[in-house]
Amino acid sequence: DYKFGNDAVINFQNSTIKINSNNLIPTVNIAYVLKNPANPDPQFIGAINELGFNYTLIDDLKVSSTNFSNYDMILLGNENIKNVPVNSYKSLIVNPDYYADWCSKKGSIGESNPLTANNFNTETSITEGLGGIFQVYTRGKFEFSGLTIPMYYLDGAKKTGVVGVTITNNPYINNGKNFIIAYKDNPKRVFFGITESDYWTANSKKLFQNSVKWLVEEENQAPVFSGQIPNQVWKENENLTLNLSEYFSDPEN
Numbered sequence: 001d002y003k004f005g006n007d008a009v010i011n012f013q014n015s016t017i018k019i020n021s022n023n024l025i026p027t028v029n030i031a032y033v034l035k036n037p038a039n040p041d042p043q044f045i046g047a048i049n050e051l052g053f054n055y056t057l058i059d060d061l062k063v064s065s066t067n068f069s070n071y072d073m074i075l076l077g078n079e080n081i082k083n084v085p086v087n088s089y090k091s092l093i094v095n096p097d098y099y100a101d102w103c104s105k106k107g108s109i110g111e112s113n114p115l116t117a118n119n120f121n122t123e124t125s126i127t128e129g130l131g132g133i134f135q136v137y138t139r140g141k142f143e144f145s146g147l148t149i150p151m152y153y154l155d156g157a158k159k160t161g162v163v164g165v166t167i168t169n170n171p172y173i174n175n176g177k178n179f180i181i182a183y184k185d186n187p188k189r190v191f192f193g194i195t196e197s198d199y200w201t202a203n204s205k206k207l208f209q210n211s212v213k214w215l216v217e218e219e220n221q222a223p224v225f226s227g228q229i230p231n232q233v234w235k236e237n238e239n240l241t242l243n244l245s246e247y248f249s250d251p252e253n
Contacts (some may be wrong), residue, residue: 028053028216031071035060035079043197047209073215078195090215094192096152102191104156110148113140116169117180126165126210130203137199152193153178188215223248
């Protein structure tokens with residue numbers, strides 16, 4: 001039997017082979033731009049931690065002095081933050097104010113009952129492991145104010161290259177083009193209109209995590225096999241350890 005984590009462990013009869021793969025695990029670092037680095041969105045942080053990715057909290061006052069080329073992607077939440085270069089770098093845009101590069105106008109919807117949406121595009125890994133129609137938030141209204149919890153969508157004429165992923169499920173505004181989630185290439189970007197993370201359902205959280213993975217999935221090149229692994233011989237009841245970094249090279253160093 002065997003198990004995989006940071007290492008691969010293979011148990012054969014009474015012996016064990018441990019394959020050390022720590023040096024081959026890709027590192028992803030996300031630039032999370034926010035108003036107050038002391039108060040990041042806990043849902044964002046929890047979702048990123050579950051993916052095993054790293055993140056750096058960047059104060060919005062330091063955007064102009066930050067070299068975003070040092071990061072794999074930008075994450076921007078729904079705060080009043082201007083001039084983040086999300087169109088120049090791979091970005092997850094959970095902020096409807098940045099709609100202008102996607103469409104002619106933005107829209108929003110809220111209902112007394114929990115909102116639903118439809119993952120109509122199954123050709124992208126952003127919807128991998130998810131069904132079609134799903135509940136977006138755990139409730140329809142904010143707990144204290146009684147206002148409906150909003151979901152944002154790209155409305156009006158779409159800009160070139162916009163590919164829809166998820167649409168509204170409201171029959172009054174659903175024309176098949178009101179994208180709650182959409183993506184663009186060159187560079188890869190995702191518009192994510194499910195902004196109220198405190199009320200995410202498991203499906204909404206999964207869409208967020210899938211979006212992050214889609215953005216960075218091509219950044220990490222596979223290790224290159226650099227030499228023949230010699231035949232290994234070990235005695236029963238003894239253990240053997242292989243360090244894969246001796247037989248593979250990392251093209252990204």
